[in-house]
Amino acid sequence: MTPEHVVDARGKRCPLPVIELARYVADHPGAGTVVLLATDPAAAHDVPAWCRMRGHRFVGQRPAGDHTELVVELVARPADP
Template sequence: MTGAADSAQDEHVVDARGKRCPLPVIELARYVSTHPQARRVVVLATDPAAAHDIPAWCRMRGHDFAGGQQRGDHVAYAVELAR
């Protein structure tokens, strides 16, 4: 898991490429709990299950799922955090 913030957009990245379900969501949850300043997190994932798991996690936690974008061999899933 990597977290790099773009201070201009307050966007943080969780790199879960190559990790299988449920690890992308676990890493997202861990990142959110340890980075209270984050407002937007982008999860990079190759596991197709993330397309279902990340939006479901957002609904359960009260965050907004902002969509996924294919980027070569992975998808970038954007999450807007409710703080």
């Protein structure tokens, strides 16, 4: 199983959780699976939309105490010619 990479955006409001997720993915393109920790309810809508726009797979979300874990599977993009 691929280890999960975690982006902790707890306590941050929209649009910061998605921005931090995007920055992490840009810096770690081979991460495989990334888990975003978020307390902002808007992240439950923003992350799936971001995945659709970027071609990644939104796996789902799971409650985790005072926050939600949003799981994203990164889809490798073909290299530019």
